[in-house]
Amino acid sequence: MLSELTIKSFAIIDELTLSFSEGLNVLSGETGAGKSIIINAINLIQGRRTSADIIRSDEEEAIVDALFDISDNNTILNKIDGLGIEKEESLVIKRVISHSGKNKVFINGGLATLGMLAGIGEDLIAISGQHESQLLLNPERHIDILDDFGSLHSLREKVGTLFKRLLKLRNELVDLTHAADKRAERESLLDFQRNEIERANLKVGEDEDIKREKDILINSEKLLEYSNHAYNTIYGAKESVLEIKDISRIDSSLGKLYDAMESSIIELEDIALSLRDYAQKIEFDPAKLEEAEQRLLEINKLKKKYGSTIEEILQYKDRIQRELKDISNSEDTITNLKNELHDTEMEILKMAEDLSDKRRTTAEKLKHSIEKELWSVGMEKTVFEVGINNHRFNTRDNLDENVDIGELRITGKGIDDVEFLLSPNPGESPRALSRIASGGELSRVILALKSILAQKGGVETLIFDEVDAGIGGRVADIVGQKLKSLSKFHQVICITHLPQIARFADTHYNISKKVKDGRTATSVRRLDKEERIGEIARMLAGAEITETVKKHAREMIETMNIGSYLPERSRVDDKKDKSCRGSR
Secondary structure (H helix, E strand, O other): OEEEEEEEEEOOEEEEEEEOOOOEEEEEEOOOOOHHHHHHHHHHHHOOOOOHHHEOOOOOEEEEEEEEEOOOOHHHHHHHHHOOOOOOOEEEEEEEEEOOOOOEEEEOOEEEOHHHHHHHHHHHEEEEOHHHHHHHHOHHHHHHHHHHHOOOHHHHHHHHHHHHHHHHHHHHHHHHHHHHHHHHHHHHHHHHHHHHHHHHOOOOOHHHHHHHHHHHHHOHHHHHHHHHHHHHHHHHOOOOHHHHHHHHHHOHHHHHHHHHHHHHHHHHHHHHHHHHHHHHHOOOOHHHHHHHHHHHHHHHHHHHHHOOOHHHHHHHHHHHHHHHHHHHHHHHHHHHHHHHHHHHHHHHHHHHHHHHHHHHHHHHHHHHHHHHHHHHOOOOOOEEEEEEEEOEOOOOOOOOOOEEEOOEEEEOOEOEEEEEEEEOOOOOOOEEHHHHOOHHHHHHHHHHHHHHHHHHOOOOEEEEEOOOOOOOHHHHHHHHHHHHHHOOOOEEEEEOOOHHHHOOOOEEEEEEEEEEOOEEEEEEEEOOHHHHHHHHHHHHHOOOOOHHHHHHHHHHHHOOOHHHOOOHHHOOOHHHHHHHHHOO
């Protein structure tokens, strides 16, 4: 509940403080006195943006302070807790608008952002004026109102949760499918590379062995010549080093020398025989040389592609194997994802169709309730319809992010388009509110909706501006009764020019404009009983207030008895009234 509002240096307001009460608070005054300025100040408390133009002339900054009693408002308490602000029974919001552009927001004394304030403000105050009329003209808002009336938000939230999951799955599938297309090309390349390496049947160190073999084949003639010569030098020829044995037989004096060389001679004989055997194996084989050269070319070709050594080539092949396995696994992932997506589509479709059925049932109840309320405020012949259409082949551009499932298009709110239609005159087909409703009619439609939704929870403080547009007499009296009834469940603040509405006030304020020291300033005064009679009289007669008019004004206030006008649900004792206003 809004307990106190302080406004400083705001437009033509120098400084004023308003203390509001529970029930119906009425603000009245001459045209141009500054009633709309107070609404604009309250807009700032809701988190609306503004400019430095609202700062009073010759002042550096404008300040708006608001004190709320939130002791029973669990919605706000939870939001404050979520923002890291300490929970208290009172909430203080302060906006500072400066010419320097350094505007500030304070919540319970701590600096806050405009976004934080907007998140809280929408649950603190609802202003039913030109802005809300424009919202009511927007069909995108109608589905929210219908779901509020039918208490369908729990089911809708489940649809919304599934919808987010559906979008996530679809996006993942698109990404994986695109990646799969690229992976198909990659898989083809990797498969070719793997086969190329496998066909080569490489062995570690093979290239070095082939190089040695190639060198031998190229130099086979020299090797044959050199090995034969070495054999002959050591053993085979007459001039061989082993002739020392024969010499020692002739000259025994060389016997000791032979004995010393005997072990070496044996080794030399073995070496000589090995050289002979080696020479016998040497052959010049051009075909084998060609084969070695081709093998080396093949290995070097693979080295240029996959690694500088055979070890690196084989390591690359291992990496190929792993990547090909991952690609194979990704195909399984896509298959699993498609199955999960299909299951989710079926689940959300069933839930959305259930929500749609409940909306159609709720729409009939809302139709009858709205028509009953409208008839009671002077729109007796009005027909109200709730148009519900599925997003089947829908071509509207302003749908929420959506996906198609078969012939149906689904959003986070389900499969429905909802639009309120009105026919104020007999014989006319119901049409969109934006095409046929006047300002006064829209105000009464809003009032009807607020009256119906009063016991559904929602914001604590309701502000009505322009609700009396285009009405008077008996209808104005009924509108006053409606506002009084609504104040049983919410704090209601109403700006009005009509005495038929003002007479129902629990608390009445007069807004006036005066010129002091050459400057215009708006002031607000809470009226006592006699002052209320005078204000009601002014609203009845204008400038010329007679005793007869005052008497009539007194009778309007003193004979006010709305009990016979209110729906049965509103006839509660004071204790229950207080409970209703505080419950969330």
